[in-house]
Amino acid sequence: MSTFLYLTRRVLQAAAVILIVTVATFCLLHALPGGPARGILGPQATAQQIAQFNHEQSLDQSLPVQYFAYLGRLLHGDLGTSYTLNEPVAQLIQERLPKTLVLTVLSAGVGLLLAIPLGMWQAVRRNKPVDYVITTLSFVAYSTPVYFLGLMLVLVFSHILPWFPAQAPQGDTLAQVFADPAGLVLPVAAGAASVVAVFSRYMRGATLENLSEDYVRTARAGGSRRGAILRRHVFRNSLTPVVAMLGYYVPVLFGGALVVEQLFNYPGMGLLFWTAAQSSDYPVLLGCVLVISVATVVGTLAADVVQRFIDPRVKEGRA
């Protein structure tokens, strides 16, 4: 299949997935008891005030009508206005998203840069002390809640050892964020920990599997040394399943950001989502879910495209 045809098909599929996600979230949100009026108008609000609020926000119309109205506005780039912050959702996301992207991309990048060599090292030193130590640390890192891990990081590397600030950079623009790289260290470390844990496991498994493949024996029979075999053959072959997993890991990264942003007081998407969820701020919640689902779909698509690039067989539909 030609790459163009493939991409067209995948993008259409992605659009369909996102549409389904909006329907699902829309229905789920409106199924929540109470509704936003109570949260926004406070416990003292009369039934009449609530009815009026619902009427103003078109919340008294039937669900399909509301949904299609929302979809129509969405197509014009209008994500609605936050009930609580009185700002357009699109603008809120536009302010917050880049900061979250910085956090997640850095976490994923740093995490992978550590995880891939660690996983390969473990595979080569299988069942030796190094392997056991890294395996144990991975399980600890993976099973520790991000919240607790973040607190420990702050305690050790900010309070006991005053190396890094306990707060993330507070600036509103990306330039201000990058102006304070030391402030990013602990949030990124907290976010990267689970990436390292999970992906070093994947990489270890994939490498072990590839090391026992026949082609490794063929390369050895041709006089290639182990380092060269790892570099030239095993690395690329092991990377394909890991790349595929990365796409599916995007929502997990966003989930992690939710906690990390809270903890380090970093005003990104996570914090926005968190406050919106607490106050039933429907437009903001919908906008956030939309952004996360788009990111997930794009992440998976990107992973598939990268895989096509690495493995020629995928293109031919042979693998």
Next chain:
Amino acid sequence: MTATDRTTTAGEPILRLEDLGVTFSSETGDVPAVRGVSLHVRPGETLALVGESGSGKSTVALASIGLLPDNARATGRALLGSTDVVGAAERDLASLRGRTVSMVFQEPATALDPLTRIGAQIAEVVRNHRRIAAKEADALAVDLLRRVGIPDPERRARAFPFELSGGQRQRVVIAMAIANDPGLLIADEPTTALDVTVQAEILDLLRRLAVESGTGVLLVTHNMGVVADFADRVAVMLQGRIVETGPVEDVLLRPEHEYTKRLLAAVPRLAVAPAAVPAAAKDGAAAGSQDRPEAGSQDGPRTGTEAGAESATPAPEVPLPRYAARARKANTDTAQGSAAGHEPVVDLRDVTVVYGRRIGAVRALDGVSLNVRPGETVGLVGESGSGKSTAARVALGLIRPTSGTVTLFGSDLRRTRARARRELRSGIGVVLQDPVASLDARMTVLECIAEPLRVHRRGMSAKERQEQVGALLERVRLPRSFAQRAPRELSGGQRQRVSLARALALEPKLLVADEPTSALDVSVQEAVLEVITELQDELGFACLFVSHDLAVVQHFAERVVVMRSGRIEEQGGTMDTLLHPGTDYTRRLLAAVPVPDPVLQRRRRAARLAATAGAAAGGAGATA
């Protein structure tokens, strides 16, 4: 160079094993795999290491190049030139591998890195041992591809392994192996995964390369035909030891050790008539004899096969295995014998199976008509991709044909309802190729065999079922006590018998056997085929026998159907069709089968080469 010349070639051995032992350590203790093996290979000679699975032949090969798995420990000496591979450092071994010694493996499908272009993989071997520029190495890789007979090598060098056929991949592995003109080439079952015609081409290639550069070859194989075709000397292994060694003519024609005799007796031999040799044979044999002074003349025609080929007796006297009795009877009955009057148990009429649509559509079967009559055995032969397994699945009702009709036990499968169809299917038993994968590892033997009874004989009590399974086990010559075992505790041959017992549980009228013995050793194959034959006489079921092994089919089946790319090339009585084939394709297929007689095989090879040379001159280039 002839075999006799080559063995007398003086020169220091390139490989010398002295009292080699290999022990595998496992959780249950140490397992000795190879004990006290001594042998040598001289430049330019081919030593074949033969034996059945588990005999340790591959372990010897791996020990010779220092590629034993981590849990293996070698003792004794394995001298490659002056270096002892046993105990050598990995670094020293790496500098020997690919230069002094190299290896060709069994499975071309997985032997190459799927993500690296084949040219780059060959160039890597070149650059492992020579300090040359990348460009130069790439050019050498293209040269090597040309040498191993890959057409359009400049373009193919940029191909990925998956874009090549099995035979071409094996050529690439061979190109890697000869990249630095090694003194010793180890070939571990190099043609086992390939079709016979491709096998013949790969063997020709290996032989040519070995002769051209005086490379010594250590050939590991279980196929006596390949040995006869290729080897100068033979070493026979049994349970980790060499039991007999000598020149190929001696070992194959006048075996001394009891085991060798038994092994050779179990090898199904293809009976060949003079007519099976292609038309160009005469000139071919003459041309061949110029560079091959008749080494066989001193032995004279000895075996029955040889006699059959020499004198023009219509039914050649080959040493027939016991399961072959029926085939001979059928041959005297002639193909249109007594069975012809009965209604067939399964009847495929003009069946076409198409996979996919439009441009991507593949015709897996194209106008196939065949039937199996009660009690008879029909052999379905052809190369991989010829559609023989697809045809068997259509007969089983597992694949619905795109067009054409399938009649099973007199009912048209398309006109029957699902329930009736299931009932019809209970009249068919199936035995598949892979003895490991075809039994559920989580079930006991009892559960495996009882499963069809549970499905189709609902009223049967557990006790009755158990009794029935016991009886079935006895039928396939296994002890009743096996019922409680797990499949993994059984050998391959035993598992195939369990599969057979399961297939016979519902007393089928038709047994479909898809390559039931191709994963088994010859002696085990013989035993399994014998059991099938005896039970067939006893129970009277018909058998559709799918196989790529023409020799087995020749003995086992009464009629044969030859398939090629989804079509039936020809069909008829087995002896008639395989001794006097009506089409060029069947003739080529037969000519490519190596027979386990070095003298006869040498003649057949010369004839075949002359025929292909003639065909190539006629414009039809043969590629693997």
